Amino acid sequence: MRLGTVRRNGTTQAFRQDGDTTVYLPAKDVGELLQRDDWRTLSGEPGPAPQHAELEMPILRPGKILCAGLNYYAHAEEVGQEVPKYPTIFTKYANALVGPTDDVVLPAASTKIDWEAELTVVIGSRVRQADEAVARAAIAGYTVMNDVSVRDWQGRTSEWFQGKNWDRMTPVGPVVVTADELDPEAGLAVECELDGVTKQSGNTSDLIFSCAKLVSYVSEFMTLEPGDLLATGTPAGVGLARKPREWIPAGAQMVTRIEGIGELRNHCVPEVKG
Amino acid sequence: MRLGTVRRNGTTQAFRQDGDTTVYLPAKDVGELLQRDDWRTLSGEPGPAPQHAELEMPILRPGKILCAGLNYYAHAEEVGQEVPKYPTIFTKYANALVGPTDDVVLPAASTKIDWEAELTVVIGSRVRQADEAVARAAIAGYTVMNDVSVRDWQGRTSEWFQGKNWDRMTPVGPVVVTADELDPEAGLAVECELDGVTKQSGNTSDLIFSCAKLVSYVSEFMTLEPGDLLATGTPAGVGLARKPREWIPAGAQMVTRIEGIGELRNHCVPEVKG
Numbered sequence: 001m002r003l004g005t006v007r008r009n010g011t012t013q014a015f016r017q018d019g020d021t022t023v024y025l026p027a028k029d030v031g032e033l034l035q036r037d038d039w040r041t042l043s044g045e046p047g048p049a050p051q052h053a054e055l056e057m058p059i060l061r062p063g064k065i066l067c068a069g070l071n072y073y074a075h076a077e078e079v080g081q082e083v084p085k086y087p088t089i090f091t092k093y094a095n096a097l098v099g100p101t102d103d104v105v106l107p108a109a110s111t112k113i114d115w116e117a118e119l120t121v122v123i124g125s126r127v128r129q130a131d132e133a134v135a136r137a138a139i140a141g142y143t144v145m146n147d148v149s150v151r152d153w154q155g156r157t158s159e160w161f162q163g164k165n166w167d168r169m170t171p172v173g174p175v176v177v178t179a180d181e182l183d184p185e186a187g188l189a190v191e192c193e194l195d196g197v198t199k200q201s202g203n204t205s206d207l208i209f210s211c212a213k214l215v216s217y218v219s220e221f222m223t224l225e226p227g228d229l230l231a232t233g234t235p236a237g238v239g240l241a242r243k244p245r246e247w248i249p250a251g252a253q254m255v256t257r258i259e260g261i262g263e264l265r266n267h268c269v270p271e272v273k274g
Numbered sequence: 275m276r277l278g279t280v281r282r283n284g285t286t287q288a289f290r291q292d293g294d295t296t297v298y299l300p301a302k303d304v305g306e307l308l309q310r311d312d313w314r315t316l317s318g319e320p321g322p323a324p325q326h327a328e329l330e331m332p333i334l335r336p337g338k339i340l341c342a343g344l345n346y347y348a349h350a351e352e353v354g355q356e357v358p359k360y361p362t363i364f365t366k367y368a369n370a371l372v373g374p375t376d377d378v379v380l381p382a383a384s385t386k387i388d389w390e391a392e393l394t395v396v397i398g399s400r401v402r403q404a405d406e407a408v409a410r411a412a413i414a415g416y417t418v419m420n421d422v423s424v425r426d427w428q429g430r431t432s433e434w435f436q437g438k439n440w441d442r443m444t445p446v447g448p449v450v451v452t453a454d455e456l457d458p459e460a461g462l463a464v465e466c467e468l469d470g471v472t473k474q475s476g477n478t479s480d481l482i483f484s485c486a487k488l489v490s491y492v493s494e495f496m497t498l499e500p501g502d503l504l505a506t507g508t509p510a511g512v513g514l515a516r517k518p519r520e521w522i523p524a525g526a527q528m529v530t531r532i533e534g535i536g537e538l539r540n541h542c543v544p545e546v547k548g
Contacts, residue, residue, distance in 0.1 A: 221427065
């Protein structure tokens with residue numbers, strides 16, 4: 001089953017797809033839909049499948065956007081870090097997000113802007129202090145994020161936040177695929193292309209902390225709620241770790257793809273200062 | 275002028291105080307009130323001043339809770355850090371907050387729980403890429419926060435987030451004092467007491483980055499919106515920097531006070547695992 005949000009006639013609406021059937025639902029986005037216990041069965045209006053270009057980010061204003069760092073063995077190695085004992089967790093806010101085909105805004109204040117394709121967990125039920133089994137059951141599904149990162153600002157201080165939260169820099173979508181249809185531990189290809197050249201080609205079988213482990217770990221200290229996002233880290237191949245280093249050029253077409261979910265297709269445009 | 279939120283009859287309501295006059299307003303909290311342009315003049319029902327014990331956190335679900343680290347000269351020195359060139363910014367989410375007289379929940383998973391009294395900026399208007407003058411004008415007022423910190427979890431990785439975001443650990447309030455009535459750059463005493471013993475006694479004149487400078491800096495990368503909070507860092511005297519180190523004992527009464535705003539009075543109680 002796939003859940004998504006379309007933009008039509010100046011508004012947004014959630015939809016659900018099961019096989020070839022698309023149903024448009026009485027909710028403005030997947031975030032509102034997941035507040036309901038009956039989101040799997042809620043009735044709606046059947047209709048044609050949406051076009052990719054009509055897709056909005058699935059959840060318009062996630063309550064939390066948590067991100068794991070250093071969570072692929074090959075990525076930890078490429079940036080010279082040991083395999084971590086604990087997950088590294090940092091955050092974003094909704095201002096950073098754009099939809100699956102929106103322009104990604106490259107900050108004028110930096111030229112060191114990097115890509116990070118990431119499998120992203122969508123929380124489906126409220127959890128606190130959940131063991132891995134409970135945590136796994138709290139995952140509604142998975143989507144795709146590119147945690148575009150401003151490396152010089154990220155490295156100004158110990159806390160990465162200011163390199164990760166520029167307005168309209170983080171694409172997310174195109175849809176949420178429900179957890180019963182995907183098994184990240186068995187392995188999903190995670191890819192990022194710039195102007196048709198593959199930059200990252202990893203696999204979720206290389207994750208250090210599994211999705212369920214991450215949800216369980218975070219739930220030890222904070223309550224997670226329906227619609228919260230948890231990006232699970234990026235595989236090897238980021239620009240920072242290349243020799244020589246590479247950054248996203250102005251005007252690049254960036255494709256971020258995860259097997260079984262779909263792809264983000266974003267034009268990376270320079271910021272126009274107001 | 276003071277803005278606050280009371281808890282009464284199972285609901286909450288914003289109020290405004292000007293001198294001895296208290297007016298109860300048609301808004302559930304200061305967060306909703308600040309969405310209106312007329313929050314300074316909006317009509318309401320006059321009534322008696324609320325009791326301190328009736329006060330709720332002023333903003334129930336801030337869109338963002340940003341926190342500056344290492345922002346007092348004396349605190350940077352006590353933790354062995356050089357004076358930073360750039361502000362260190364990390365975040366909280368609303369699940370971490372409690373009101374000015376609520377119990378603070380001490381996590382069972384740690385004994386290294388520390389205090390951090392902090393002057394906190396309340397944003398009053400939407401800003402992006404604001405210079406310091408525009409940033410100063412976007413500050414609605416100031417409140418008090420204690421950025422209670424789980425030091426062992428904070429130090430597990432480079433990112434402090436997991437030490438700062440335990441549910442119901444961060445008291446905030448008691449009210450918001452509008453910016454026309456307070457001048458942090460001229461100096462406001464910032465204090466934390468545990469069981470009647472003063473642990474922190476600093477002054478905002480020792481801030482490295484002023485409130486306006488912090489708002490301006492953050493606005494370079496992200497849009498700030500009415501009701502967002504920005505805690506400005508803690509002065510010297512934290513438990514981590516004491517010799518020997520000290521932590522908040524179970525059962526402690528913690529008072530967090532800022533001159534011209536008021537105080538938080540919180541009982542620190544051990545977490546009961548569910």
